[in-house]
Amino acid sequence: MGVLGFRVDTREEVDEVAARMAAAGHPLQLEPTDAFWGSRYAIIQDPDGNAIGVKSTPDDAFRTAPPMP
Numbered sequence: 001m002g003v004l005g006f007r008v009d010t011r012e013e014v015d016e017v018a019a020r021m022a023a024a025g026h027p028l029q030l031e032p033t034d035a036f037w038g039s040r041y042a043i044i045q046d047p048d049g050n051a052i053g054v055k056s057t058p059d060d061a062f063r064t065a066p067p068m069p
Helices: 011-023
Strands: 003-008 028-034 040-045 051-056
Touching: 003 011, 011 028, 011 040, 011 051
Parallel strands: 003 051
Antiparallel strands: 028 040, 040 051
16 A cells, blocks of 8 residues: 655644644654655554655755665
C-alpha cells in the first residue's frame, strides 16, 4: 500500500499537524523526523487505515547522505 502525501510550508508545521492528529486519536506510523532529502516528514494513519504523509519543503541545510542498503 502506498502513502498519500501532502506538503506543508514549514518544518514546524509537520510537527504541529502530527501533534494535532495524534491528539485527535490518529496513530502516527512515523513520528516527525528529518528525512535525508532535507524535508521534515511524518506518516499518520487515517480512520480507514490509510497512510497519510506530511512533509515540509526540502531544505538543503538538512540534507544528508541516503541510508545504506
